[in-house]
Amino acid sequence: MAAPSPRIIGLTGGIATGKSTVSHYLEQHHGIPVLDADAYARQAVVPGSPIFQAIVQRYGTAMVQPDGELDRRRLGDVVFYNTDEKRWLEQQIHPFVRQCFAQAMVRLQDCPVVVHSIPLLFEANLVDQVTESWVVICSEAQQCQRLMARNQLSRTDAIARIQSQMPLLDKAARADVVLDNSTTVAALYGQVDQALNEHSSITPG
Numbered sequence: 402m403a404a405p406s407p408r409i410i411g412l413t414g415g416i417a418t419g420k421s422t423v424s425h426y427l428e429q430h431h432g433i434p435v436l437d438a439d440a441y442a443r444q445a446v447v448p449g450s451p452i453f454q455a456i457v458q459r460y461g462t463a464m465v466q467p468d469g470e471l472d473r474r475r476l477g478d479v480v481f482y483n484t485d486e487k488r489w490l491e492q493q494i495h496p497f498v499r500q501c502f503a504q505a506m507v508r509l510q511d512c513p514v515v516v517h518s519i520p521l522l523f524e525a526n527l528v529d530q531v532t533e534s535w536v537v538i539c540s541e542a543q544q545c546q547r548l549m550a551r552n553q554l555s556r557t558d559a560i561a562r563i564q565s566q567m568p569l570l571d572k573a574a575r576a577d578v579v580l581d582n583s584t585t586v587a588a589l590y591g592q593v594d595q596a597l598n599e600h601s602s603i604t605p606g
């Protein structure tokens with residue numbers, strides 16, 4: 402059976418498990434366009450935007466850095482410890498992100514393969530928007546260590562961010578492809594190459 406056109410790979414995982422490492426490889430090595438929900442979510446809160454203003458109204462100017470940008474670390478310290486505040490923020494940002502995806506897909510409709518990098522692919526029930534789902538996993542100890550190192554976070558703050566998400570094993574159980582990023586980046590790339598070749602005929606549903 403012919404693969405649907407375009408083939409849309411929904412790339413997900415836990416925080417700091419390696420989504421960006423995979424998406425950069427797909428983009429740079431394979432030339433596949435990547436639409437990144439995290440990047441759109443950052444665009445949603447540029448200084449002066451309606452959502453930036455709503456955030457400042459809700460939490461005060463303490464959320465704004467001296468350079469005028471949103472203090473993302475500080476906002477994370479609020480929402481990753483408080484489910485209601487996380488839900489409020491998602492309600493502000495997600496419609497903008499959905500609109501960005503829809504607009505970009507009009508532009509990319511003739512591409513044979515497109516990647517949608519979406520941390521909340523399963524949590525937000527977006528799996529119907531893609532033709533196959535890939536999840537990047539590693540052990541929780543590695544995830545915590547990589548997150549602490551990259552974002553200069555304490556162990557407590559890293560664990561709060563990890564625990565605010567759907568457990569990785571639940572994501573792995575739902576995914577079409579599980580990419581194990583518990584060893585080297587080279588080993589991860591090998592799995593990506595294999596998944597690109599082997600799963601090209603997965604159809605939605």
Ligand SMILES: CC(C)(COP(=O)(O)OP(=O)(O)OC[C@H]1O[C@@H](n2cnc3c(N)ncnc32)[C@H](O)[C@@H]1O)[C@@H](O)C(=O)NCCC(=O)NCCS
Nearest residue numbers: 415416438439442473474476477490491494498520565566
């Ligand atoms: C809270 C914010 C400001 C923290 O920013 P920060 O620069 O520290 O992190 P960044 O945006 O790079 O996200 C890093 C990772 O955090 C995790 N994460 C982000 N938002 C969420 C969320 N709502 N729920 C669970 N995990 C999340 C994802 O794994 C993501 O890849 C930011 O994550 C945000 O605006 N989140 C709400 C928007 C959202 O839901 N984004 C997810 C994609 S739409």
Ligand SMILES: Nc1ncnc2c1ncn2[C@@H]1O[C@H](COP(=O)(O)OP(=O)(O)OP(=O)(O)O)[C@@H](O)[C@H]1O
Nearest residue numbers: 415416417418419420421422547551582584585586
């Ligand atoms: N196999 C690996 N071995 C060691 N470090 C790694 C490996 N893969 C990724 N990393 C590092 O772990 C960190 C997280 O990786 P990456 O940014 O790709 O994750 P992510 O899932 O995109 O993160 P986020 O959820 O925050 O967007 C980065 O600093 C990256 O360089």
